[in-house]
Amino acid sequence: METLAITLLVIDTIALIVLVLLQSGKSAGLSGAISGGAEQLFGKQKARGIDAVLHKxxxxxxxxxFVLAFLSAYILG
Known part of the structure; x- marks a missing residue:
């Protein structure tokens, strides 16, 4: 049971890293945060296509x- 929990946690961790790296950047850097960040933040733009799938x-x-981390801590502890 311990091996299964740790294996699933490692697989999920790798999948999470890959998903985060595949997402496109949404910020314009420091200049976008100061000047035009409010428009992007409060705009009614939704993620579409592959961006929406990656986000979900x-x-x-x-x-x-988090569930697997708590489960493995409970099993091992």
């Missing part, structure tokens, strides 16, 4: 990461 998959794998 990142949330799911992030939640799964």
């Amino acid at each position: 998959a990142t949330i799911i794998t992030g939640v799964l990461f």
Whole structure:
């Protein structure tokens, strides 16, 4: 059981890293944060296509990461 929990945690961690790296950058750096960041923040732009899928998959794998981390800590501790 311990091996299964750790293996799933490692697989989920790798998947989470890959998903975060595949997402496109949404910030314009420091200049965008100072000058035009409010328009992007409060605009009604939704992620579409592959960005939406990557965003949802990142949330799911992030939640799964925390569940597996607590589960493995409970099993090992």
